[in-house]
Amino acid sequence: MGIISDTPSVSTATKWFGFVAAVWIQAISGNNYTFSNYSDALKSLMHLTQLQLNNLSVAKDVGKAFGLLAGLASDRLPTWAILLIGSFEGLIGYGVQWLVVGQYIQPLPYWQMCVFLCMGGNSTTWMNTAVLVTCIRNFRRNRGPVSGILKGYVGLSTAIFTNLCSALVADDPAFFLLTLALIPFIVCLTGVFFLREVPVAKTTTAAEDSEESKYFGICNAVAVVLAVYLLAYGFVPNANTLVSRVFVAVLLVLLASPLGIPVYAYFKGRNSGRDGGDVEGQRVREPLLQNGEKESETTVTDALVAETEVVVIKGQPAIGEEHTIMEVMKSLDFWILFVSFLCGVGTGLAVMNNMGQIGLALGYTDVSLFVSLTSIWGFFGRIVSGSVSEHFIK
Numbered sequence: 001m002g003i004i005s006d007t008p009s010v011s012t013a014t015k016w017f018g019f020v021a022a023v024w025i026q027a028i029s030g031n032n033y034t035f036s037n038y039s040d041a042l043k044s045l046m047h048l049t050q051l052q053l054n055n056l057s058v059a060k061d062v063g064k065a066f067g068l069l070a071g072l073a074s075d076r077l078p079t080w081a082i083l084l085i086g087s088f089e090g091l092i093g094y095g096v097q098w099l100v101v102g103q104y105i106q107p108l109p110y111w112q113m114c115v116f117l118c119m120g121g122n123s124t125t126w127m128n129t130a131v132l133v134t135c136i137r138n139f140r141r142n143r144g145p146v147s148g149i150l151k152g153y154v155g156l157s158t159a160i161f162t163n164l165c166s167a168l169v170a171d172d173p174a175f176f177l178l179t180l181a182l183i184p185f186i187v188c189l190t191g192v193f194f195l196r197e198v199p200v201a202k203t204t205t206a207a208e209d210s211e212e213s214k215y216f217g218i219c220n221a222v223a224v225v226l227a228v229y230l231l232a233y234g235f236v237p238n239a240n241t242l243v244s245r246v247f248v249a250v251l252l253v254l255l256a257s258p259l260g261i262p263v264y265a266y267f268k269g270r271n272s273g274r275d276g277g278d279v280e281g282q283r284v285r286e287p288l289l290q291n292g293e294k295e296s297e298t299t300v301t302d303a304l305v306a307e308t309e310v311v312v313i314k315g316q317p318a319i320g321e322e323h324t325i326m327e328v329m330k331s332l333d334f335w336i337l338f339v340s341f342l343c344g345v346g347t348g349l350a351v352m353n354n355m356g357q358i359g360l361a362l363g364y365t366d367v368s369l370f371v372s373l374t375s376i377w378g379f380f381g382r383i384v385s386g387s388v389s390e391h392f393i394k
Helices: 005-028 037-046 048-066 067-073 080-100 110-138 139-167 171-191 206-234 241-280 291-315 327-329 332-353 355-361 366-390
Strands: none
Touching: 005 110, 005 139, 005 171, 037 048, 037 080, 037 171, 037 355, 037 366, 048 067, 048 110, 048 332, 067 080, 067 110, 080 110, 080 171, 080 332, 080 355, 110 139, 110 171, 139 171, 139 206, 139 366, 171 206, 171 291, 206 366, 332 355, 355 366
């Protein structure tokens, strides 16, 4: 074939389009941490005690415990199917809560509300699994920055939802639940067309690695600017309609700005491919090997591949490589992570779930600022840990 295809540029652009879609999905998938924004409305409408309200929040968190299902499905289902499952589950779970809080239907029995909160909580696990698994496979050499940025946006998502709803409709729990039901559903439907696994090149140049690191640095910078912007808006006293609309417009621009990376990567790769293709396209390419030589070369290659496969099968996968369930269960690193999460993560969730009641007990009628601040500082912790891990964990 005499014409060089621009497949590498398309592959790179597709990979980065998928990463931008993943950022958007993560930016709206932290709805598990927003319970405090509408918990008081549920408590008053359903006439719940504090203990019953706490059990509702536990039901929401139990939904995340079923995230194992999403992990198992990720080895058998394509990315788009996992995203669709999570989006429809969230639409149903938060949609029913919106109908109850908006008083479009009568409050459901307590156990049924627990089921729908559990569905809402479980929906995010499908989104997170689809995003993290696909992006880590696409960017194997930058697993730390990828996980740090994506998990950082999960932390920011609570602040994004809270400030966005406060700017559009001040202190309306029903509208807030409507956004939790619709926005993730719409974004996931969009992400289905862009988020997919891309074959990873076996060898890369130092320039390509440097360029990829530069792109992740830009993503980190945009995320930090977004976090500071959300933090600043939280302290604006009594923002009027004009200020609120300007805030929403700038917020959408900041969220869309990472889209410039895949567009730039595509045109850059296309231009470089065209420059290199002018000379190659003029050459008449002849077969380098005759039929007999091809057959002998194929035989030797097959033998080498077979020997290599035997060696790979015997070896234990290293950190960062694909593991089966049984290989993970035999790994000490997995059990360290499991115990750490089991003992440490619950405290943060308990605080977030009860932030609304804590604020009301202290005399604050609007606790959205505290929810937003917790989200923003959680973002800084996530993104810093992801970046720092690349320098200490190889």
